[in-house]
Amino acid sequence: MVHAIEFQNVTKAFQGSLHNAVDQINFTAEEGEFITILGSSGCGKTTLLKMINRLYEPDAGTIIVFGENISTLDPVKLRRRIGYVIQQIGLFPHMTVGDNIAMIPNLLKWEKEKTEARINQLLTMAGLAPEEFKNRYPAQLSGGQQQRVGLARALAADPKIMLLDEPFGAIDSITRTRLQDELLTLHRGMNKTFLFVTHDIEEAFKLGTRVMIMNEGHILQFDTPEEIILHPADGFVKSLVDSARAKEQFWEKFRYPREYR
Numbered sequence: 604m605v606h607a608i609e610f611q612n613v614t615k616a617f618q619g620s621l622h623n624a625v626d627q628i629n630f631t632a633e634e635g636e637f638i639t640i641l642g643s644s645g646c647g648k649t650t651l652l653k654m655i656n657r658l659y660e661p662d663a664g665t666i667i668v669f670g671e672n673i674s675t676l677d678p679v680k681l682r683r684r685i686g687y688v689i690q691q692i693g694l695f696p697h698m699t700v701g702d703n704i705a706m707i708p709n710l711l712k713w714e715k716e717k718t719e720a721r722i723n724q725l726l727t728m729a730g731l732a733p734e735e736f737k738n739r740y741p742a743q744l745s746g747g748q749q750q751r752v753g754l755a756r757a758l759a760a761d762p763k764i765m766l767l768d769e770p771f772g773a774i775d776s777i778t779r780t781r782l783q784d785e786l787l788t789l790h791r792g793m794n795k796t797f798l799f800v801t802h803d804i805e806e807a808f809k810l811g812t813r814v815m816i817m818n819e820g821h822i823l824q825f826d827t828p829e830e831i832i833l834h835p836a837d838g839f840v841k842s843l844v845d846s847a848r849a850k851e852q853f854w855e856k857f858r859y860p861r862e863y864r
C-alpha cells in the first residue's frame with residue numbers, strides 16, 4: 604500500500620541544542636486523513652512539518668511521499684505539490700488577492716482562463732466573493748480573511764498534501780472556531796491529507812481524524828481522539844487529556860458525525 608507520507612527513523616538536530624529536535628520518528632499518514640500534531644512549544648512539531656517539504660533536511664532517516672523518497676526529488680518541484688499554510692500567512696503585500704492565489708498556477712504556466720477560474724472557485728470556497736475580494740491587497744483584509752486567502756493560495760494547484768502550521772494561531776477565538784469548521788467542511792470534500800500543527804488540545808481533538816502527540820522530539824501517541832481519551836499512552840498524555848476534558852468546548856468535536864472523523 605502506498606502511504607501519503609511515511610517517516611522511517613527520521614532524526615533532526617540543530618546545532619547547539621541539547622537534544623534532537625526530532626528523534627527517530629516513525630509514522631505513516633494515509634490519503635484523506637486529517638492529522639493534527641499536538642505538543643508544547645519546542646517539541647519538534649514545526650521541524651517535523653518542514654522536513655516534508657524539504658525546508659529542513661533530516662540528519663538521518665527517510666521520508667517517503669506517495670512512494671517517492673523525497674531526498675531524490677527537486678525541492679522546488681516537491682513544494683509545488685504540497686500546500687503550506689503558516690501562522691504568519693505570508694501573503695505578498697504588493698500583490699492582489701487574485702495574484703497571490705495565482706502564484707503557483709503561474710509558475711506552472713497554467714492557461715490564463717484556467718487560473719482565473721481557479722481563483723474564482725477557491726475564493727468562493729473560502730467564503731470570499733471573488734468580485735469583491737480578488738483585486739484587493741492583503742492589507743485591505745481582516746486577519747481571518749487573510750488566512751482564508753492563505754488557504755486558498757495553498758490549495759491553488761490542487762496539492763494532495765496540505766501542511767498547516769498553526770494557521771489559526773493569531774486569530775481571535777470566534778473567527779478561529781468558524782475557520783476550524785470551514786476547514787473541516789473543506790477537508791471532507793477533498794481526498795487530501797492534512798497535517799495540522801497546533802499547541803491547542805481542543806483544536807487538535809476537534810479537527811484530527813488522528814492526533815499525534817509529541818514531546819521532546821518523540822511521538823508519545825498517534826491515534827484517534829477517542830482512543831487517546833480512552834487509552835492515553837502514558838502519564839503525560841493522560842494529564843494533557845484530563846486538563847482539556849474538564850472544559851465543555853472539548854466535547855464540541857462530537858458534533859461531527861463519526862464517519863467524517
Ligand SMILES: Nc1ncnc2c1ncn2[C@@H]1O[C@H](COP(=O)(O)OP(=O)(O)OP(=O)(O)O)[C@@H](O)[C@H]1O
Pocket residue numbers: 617618620624642643644645646647648649650651802
Ligand atoms: N532553525 C533552527 N535553529 C536552531 N534550533 C532550532 C531551529 N528551529 C528549531 N530549533 C529548535 O528545535 C526544537 C524544536 O523546534 P520546533 O520549532 O520544531 O518546535 P515546535 O514544537 O514547532 O514549537 P512551537 O510550538 O513553539 O512552534 C526547539 O528546541 C528549537 O529551539
